[in-house]
Amino acid sequence: MKADSTVQRPSKKRVVIRVDPERRAWWKETMSNLLPEMEVFLWDEDSYCKEEINYAIVWTPPHGGLARLPNLECVFSVGAGVSHITDDPSYPWHIPIVRTVGPPLQQRMREYVALHVLRIHRRLPEIEAASKAREWKQFVEPVAGDVMVGIMGMGNLGTPTALTLRGLGYQVKGLSRRGRPVDGVEVYKRDDLPRFLNNLKILVVILPATRDTDNIINHRTIHLLPRGAWIIGAGRGTQISDSDLMNALDEGHLEGAVLDVFRQEPLPTNDPLWKHPKILITSHTASAIEPSVGGKIIADNLRAFMEGQEVPDLVDMTQGY
């Protein structure tokens, strides 16, 4: 055996995982199986040196935690959003972040938005109430082609969602930073917000969380929507002003809302959003996927990053999403 006095470098790349406590054993086993060429540790374990960690797979890491890993090469977010990582003021911004999206999450979001747009348009809450009350009641609404839906955020979740709604026959408008065109969808730039909002029956918010989008749905923008509109919130919980939303529902300007994301999750039991009769809470399930599917996407992204291949879900660190 050859003697070597320099610091011993581990032969395998090392990964640390920081997820919900209930699921961490499962994550460790799954990622160890998916990445047999690496060593996998849990965040709170004592058995690794911070200096040896190359990759971190995280959900809501504690502030300062990632900055203490000096040889970190890349961070993988367990989810499509990354604000749970970048809201750490000490986040080392030179370290790239990869979001977890991929076809399964896009599929989930398409299903979720299609379901709730159809539910609103076809007046399912009223039909369910009539069924419970044993009342024969026939509602006739306009066909989908006469219903205007707006997708706020035409990224890799918003674009396939907009196309799915087109396929169902809806009229669809989109809003994105650059206003890049999408087939069959009228896409507006951010500064065209009033024109985007002015005739929507249903506004779907799938924006990423950035400083720009904080409280972007507020008293003023809600009142740019026509009376009787609905809001579906499936981006981040910071984008909608809860109190402005509830006021607009109470005064009848908005007819209803479906919310999937919140400032604090799980949404605290005493939060007034729970009690509002015109709000349906869907507990962050819009684009939920089976953990094994998410694990597979992360393993593929991690290996692609390591091998220098293109990683489409790499976050643009100048934009923060």
Add this chain to the structure above:
Amino acid sequence: MKADSTVQRPSKKRVVIRVDPERRAWWKETMSNLLPEMEVFLWDEDSYCKEEINYAIVWTPPHGGLARLPNLECVFSVGAGVSHITDDPSYPWHIPIVRTVGPPLQQRMREYVALHVLRIHRRLPEIEAASKAREWKQFVEPVAGDVMVGIMGMGNLGTPTALTLRGLGYQVKGLSRRGRPVDGVEVYKRDDLPRFLNNLKILVVILPATRDTDNIINHRTIHLLPRGAWIIGAGRGTQISDSDLMNALDEGHLEGAVLDVFRQEPLPTNDPLWKHPKILITSHTASAIEPSVGGKIIADNLRAFMEGQEVPDLVDMTQGY
């Protein structure tokens, strides 16, 4: 003025309308406006001679009524089904019938089935219950690509519906008399019913009402579905055995049902279907359209028939649909 001793023939074609009493004034006005070249009467008016009627636009005409119009050339059903006409034992079978379908009704059915398939698949009833109970509860289901939906009846409503579900990502099987192939959908013939049913999570019944399809969904066929399946009934009310359905729900073989059509409509207030906790009643709204849209389709069909043009929704009188 030229004297003429023969029976006077009216110069205009004459149409009689038999619809719900509440809407008949509206129908008369609408059809008179849409068909200015004809004379339009209501069924119960005294101002027309039975001998002079050329066309009848009807919903549930009284038995024997159409047989008493000796110069009738064609009957137009206010709806996609025609059994409300052909179940009259005295119906004069040499008189052709035209159904009212067309793109708006197909669009409605696509919306309805997409909504209820998504609602079942994405477990909306449980999510709504959790929201009402203020419980943060995350459900993770398979993606649409792992959910098998079966469309029973691949006609001009079933086929576009099947394609819509494919577009949403579902696996789709179809059942039709001839088993005519449809892109991306495995279509079975009627005698292959067991193979069609064996792995469906959701069975959608959009069959026409014929003697063949009476009670086609019964104890035996329900138990060819896997445990935990759902049934959406949007064809005719005669196709599902209500008691077999409720038994299968009670014993847990079926998880739930959504019913749009019934043997008697409106469904009587004391019908046990109303009270069943696993059944959602949607009061024959699946492919409901605004009456003005229906009126327009009928006027177009009537004029096409009169001018000898092709009428795609002409009923095949040998099949009864």
